[in-house]
Amino acid sequence: MVATQNGGPVDIHRVLDNGILVDPHNQNDIAEALYRLVSDKQLWAKCRQNGLDNIHRFSWPEHCKNYLSRVGTLKSRHPQWQKSDDATEVSETDSPGDSLRDIHDISLNLKISLDSEKSGSMSKYGRSSTSDRRNLEDAVQKFSEAVSAGTKDESGEKAGATTGSTKWPSLRRRKHIVVIAVDSVQDADLVQIIKNIFQASSKEKSSGALGFVLSTSRAASEIHPLLTSGGIEITDFDAFICSSGSDLCYPSSNSEDMLSPAELPFMIDLDYHSQIQYRWGGEGLRKTLIRWAAEKNSESGQEAVVEDDECSSTYCISFKVKNTxxxxxxxxxxxxMRIQALRCHVLYSHDGSKLNFIPVLASRSQALRYLYIRWGVELSNMTVVVGESGDTDYEGLLGGVQKTIILKGSFNSAPNQLHAARSYSLEDVVSFDKPGIASVDGYAPDILKSALQQFGALEG
Incomplete structure (x- = not known):
């Protein structure tokens, strides 16, 4: 072959050694390479022989073998505590390892067939027979079935011995989920709203048919004292979406699972972090933001914005805003942030007193979709309770497949002007008169019960 010395042909030539690489912008080099191949019989024979001997390494069976091998190495990344107790074992003959061996055998057979057909026409080289393709399809199908059924290796069995069903989030057993995401109220009102929702749904709550998720811009270290001050147990909730959607936690009474160093009764979902960590700047982004805060403080002549170490986490850099x-x-x-090529999601809390920088793929609405994908919680069975306004991401909690209850009343405080992220009215993008959105006045238990019954979360 005569190919460009840039890109993929370089790797192919390194393996096959079956041609000449040239500068694609130099016509003389291209012409000279073509003439050299045609005129030099020894070079032609060498390139031809090397190509026939190694072309199987670029065949579809070889590609499938490499691809499935990589997939097999990713199994260990799956959090062991999330494995189901009722996972069925796969027999040895149906294991992914057997599928990989089948594909390896097909690749070897293809190589042998290529070596034996050197005298045939060039159109036959590199093509597998119909039976080979059928065997390859069967091997891939066997691998897919084995992965979907779930395999148990030694590490999985060891983890299963130390991982009980109590570590499994109870979200799977819930028929409906109520997501409390009220940002526009004071702490005392929020605690009372939670209590009233529990009171309105006491029957379904005690039977286990209804679950609860708290979604907030607060960090886990702030949620715990807030709930305990109102006499609310952490275990009353199935999950906590913290730090504006950058953390997802579950209640835990096991000291080994608690968040350190604060020893908070939460178990963090590391698998969720793997979904949102793309292009996250981490420590480098944190240093840049600290310099930005120092510039703002210098311009204002006071500490207008300072880093909040207690509320910051691995995927959330939090600041206290002292002067909005x-x-x-x-x-x-x-x-x-875009001008400086900093890929992050910027959010203010409702009153503008907190500023969170989180990954671009993280948000509270994204966390709800993750609960659907990871735990099978249907979005249509979720009811999100919000105020008349909220944090910067308030718009993302409205509409969608889930149901929405908007609490109206004087207890809602006006949002800070820092949220002026759009030049259009919210009514232009959210249909407040659609069946999936209901507005109620106040948050009395009977009002909340009626709204939840309207969406099927409670029995009528």
Whole structure:
């Protein structure tokens, strides 16, 4: 072959050694290479022989073998505590290892057939027979069935011995989920709203048919004292979406699972982190944001924004905003982040007192979709309770497949102007009169019960 010295042909030539690489922009080099191959019989024979001997390494069976081998190595990344107790074992003959061996045999057979057909026409080289393709399809199908059924290796059995069913989030057993995401109220009102929702759904709550998720911009270290101050147990909730959607936690009474160093009664979902960590700047982003905060403090002549170490986490860099007039609105701040090529999601809390920087793939609405994918919680069986306004991501909690209950009343505080991220009215993008959205006045237990019954979360 005569190919370009850039890109994929370089790797192919390194393996096959069956041609000449040239500068694609030099016509003389291309012409000289073609003439050399045609005129030099020894070079032609060498390139031809090398190609026939090694072409099987670029065949479809070989590609499938490499691909499935990589898939097999990813099994260990799956969190062991999330394995189901009722997972069925796969027999040795149906294991992915057997499928890989089948594909390996097909690849070897293809190589032998190529070596034996050197005298045939060039159109036959590199093609497997119909039976080979059928065997390859059977091997891939066997591998897919084995993976879907779930395999138990030695590490899995060891983890199963130390992992009980109590570590499994109870979300799978719930028929409906109520997501409490009220941002526009004071802490005392939020605690009372939670209590009233529990009171309105006491029957379904005690039977286990209804589950609860708390979604907030607060960190896990802030949620615990907030709930305990109101006499609410952590175990009353099935999950906690913390730090504006950058953390997903489950209640835990096992000291080995608790978040350190605070020893909070939460078990963090590391698998969720693997879904949102794409292009996250980490420590480098944190240092850049600290310099940005120092510039803002220097411009205002006071500590307008300072880092909040207690509320920051691996995937959330949190700041306290002490002077909301000294920091830019979220729209301008996002523009600044884009100009500096900082890939992150910027969110203000409802009153503008907190500023969170999280991964671009993280959000509270994204966490709800993750619960559906990971635990099978149907979005249509979720009811999200919000206030008249909320954090910067308030718009993402409205509409969608899930149901939404909007609590209206004087207990809602007006949002800070830092949320001026859009020049359009919210009614232009959210249909508040659609069947999936209901607005109620106040948060009395009977009002909440009627709204939840309307969406089928409670029995009528």
């Amino acid at each position: 007039e000294a920091v830019p609105p979220v729209k301008d701040l996002r523009k600044t």
